[in-house]
Amino acid sequence: MSKQSKKLITIAVTGMNAKPDNPGPGLAVARCLRLAHGDNIRIIGLGYDVLDAGLYLQEISDVSYLLPYPSAGEQQLMERIQYIQEQENIDVLIPCLDAELLSFSRLHHEFEALGIRMLIPDVTQLRDRNKDRLGELARNAGIRYPETKTITSANFFYQCHDDGWKYPMVVKGIFYDATIVNNADEGAEAFRNIAASWGYPVLVQRYVKGHEVNLTAVGDGKGKLLGSVMMRKQAVTDKGKAWSCVTVDNKQLQEDAEKLAHELQWAGPLEVEMLKEPDGNYLLIEINPRFPAWIYLAAEAGSNLPAGLVDLILGNKPEFTPAKVGMMMIRYAQETVIDLNTFESMSMHGSYAPRANMERNNDAK
Numbered sequence: 001m002s003k004q005s006k007k008l009i010t011i012a013v014t015g016m017n018a019k020p021d022n023p024g025p026g027l028a029v030a031r032c033l034r035l036a037h038g039d040n041i042r043i044i045g046l047g048y049d050v051l052d053a054g055l056y057l058q059e060i061s062d063v064s065y066l067l068p069y070p071s072a073g074e075q076q077l078m079e080r081i082q083y084i085q086e087q088e089n090i091d092v093l094i095p096c097l098d099a100e101l102l103s104f105s106r107l108h109h110e111f112e113a114l115g116i117r118m119l120i121p122d123v124t125q126l127r128d129r130n131k132d133r134l135g136e137l138a139r140n141a142g143i144r145y146p147e148t149k150t151i152t153s154a155n156f157f158y159q160c161h162d163d164g165w166k167y168p169m170v171v172k173g174i175f176y177d178a179t180i181v182n183n184a185d186e187g188a189e190a191f192r193n194i195a196a197s198w199g200y201p202v203l204v205q206r207y208v209k210g211h212e213v214n215l216t217a218v219g220d221g222k223g224k225l226l227g228s229v230m231m232r233k234q235a236v237t238d239k240g241k242a243w244s245c246v247t248v249d250n251k252q253l254q255e256d257a258e259k260l261a262h263e264l265q266w267a268g269p270l271e272v273e274m275l276k277e278p279d280g281n282y283l284l285i286e287i288n289p290r291f292p293a294w295i296y297l298a299a300e301a302g303s304n305l306p307a308g309l310v311d312l313i314l315g316n317k318p319e320f321t322p323a324k325v326g327m328m329m330i331r332y333a334q335e336t337v338i339d340l341n342t343f344e345s346m347s348m349h350g351s352y353a354p355r356a357n358m359e360r361n362n363d364a365k
Contacts, residue, residue: 009037010088011310012044012116014067015096015290016054020333021237022176025293026096027054029306032299034060036307044088045354050347053336058354063088066350067100074103078110085114087351092313093118094269094306096290098175099198102126117313119221120268121289128264129287131174131203138284141259145284146208146275150201157187160204170205173198178240180207210277212285213250214242215257216292218309218320219266225258226312227305227320229298234328242294246328247301252282260287269309294329301327 011033015026030043045054045061048069055064065084068076084090093116095104104111105123112118121129128137131148138145149156149165160169171190172178175198179190191202212233217225230253234244257272271288291306298305301323308318346352 008040008042009310009314010042010044010091012046012084012088012090012093013096014046014094014100016045016047016052016061016064017049018053018333018336020331022239022241023293023331024052024054024096025291025295026094027057027060028293028296029094029096029291030054030060031296032304032306033310035296035299036304042088044084044090046084050343055346055352056336056338056342056354060354062355063353064346064351066346070099070103074107077103078107081107081111081116082114085116090116092116092310094291094309095120098289101289118268119218119309119313121219121264121266121270125264125266126289129289131172131286132201134284134287137260137263137287141256141263143256143259143284144281146206148203148205151191151204152200152202154188154191156204157181157184157191160184160187165204165206168207170207172203172205174201174203208275208277208283210275210283213248213253213274213276213282214245214292214294215250215253215272215274216269216295216298216305217257217261218269218305218312219261219264220312221265221267223262223265225261225266226318227303227308228254228257229301229303229305229323230254231294231297231329242292242329242331244328244330245294245297247297247323247325249325256282256284260284269305297327297329298323300329 013026013030015024017024018027042062045064046067047055048067067080105120132150135145135148168180168182170178170180173194177194181187181190194202215228215230217228230248230250231245232248233242237243269291271292273285275283275285303321303323308320311318
């Protein structure tokens with residue numbers, strides 16, 4: 001399409017942070033869209049922190065905006081989205097962070113009334129894949145799941161042997177973070193850190209040896225998965241995020257993910273995380289309600305799921321081609337340099353236009 005002949009599709013993407021140890025998926029999703037469409041789309045980068053590097057990248061975002069943190073409430077979020085929509089006329093919005101999905105789902109119809117289309121799970125689907133309900137979901141779907149317990153006090157780690165729990169074990173937040181702990185003091189510290197970041201409840205899970213395999217896909221909302229791409233983690237950050245991974249084709253992972261999608265009637269992107277034990281058995285670890293931060297690997301391997309999602313939302317026939325097996329990703333950190341005026345503009349006004357700034361610089365040359 002061309003600017004002269006047709007209005008450019010405008011796609012908003014949240015989660016534009018680029019923390020090396022725990023990057024948000026939004027930047028990778030936006031890179032997938034640029035890979036598919038180049039300059040034939042407009043990308044609106046949405047973030048929650050003035051230090052989210054993806055908000056300033058000229059090669060990614062046409063315009064960027066800050067959103068109020070989820071803790072500010074849905075009224076403030078709706079008011080901000082209304083303002084942004086008046087400025088940008090967004091066609092499609094792709095939420096990329098777990099903590100925001102519940103609010104976006106609740107406001108789905110209000111967004112549609114503004115002309116913003118999404119394909120995301122409903123409130124019930126989000127609830128049923130929560131970490132504190134995942135055991136029940138796994139049982140209903142016929143999938144193995146490591147024993148998990150909800151706790152509200154650090155005292156558990158000093159008394160856990162009385163209930164048959166042994167170290168090491170895994171401490172998890174309701175939204176993010178997972179830490180392997182080897183003794184009571186480590187457990188108590190992890191509990192306090194996770195509770196301070198993500199609130200209660202905190203979860204503890206039996207530690208299982210094995211290697212992690214993940215699947216990302218798009219649920220059609222009718223029980224089917226579209227465009228599955230699978231990977232095996234090769235190296236991870238301190239937070240367990242993939243630093244290096246390689247695409248694989250795993251029949252058991254595919255079958256289990258399909259069972260979960262059918263049980264949930266899942267709509268929109270998801271990531272299924274499973275652990276393969278040394279004996280070959282699989283255990284469900286998590287279901288994330290969005291694309292993973294490694295999604296750009298899928299696009300480079302030949303299966304651009306974010307681009308397919310946009311086509312699906314717009315009523316076009318999506319192309320979900322199989323990903324090439326054996327494609328390897330190695331993550332790296334890259335510096336983004338901006339001037340203080342740019343930073344102050346984002347801090348004071350909550351918006352910035354990276355591409356407009358790039359054009360001005362090019363004209364000056």
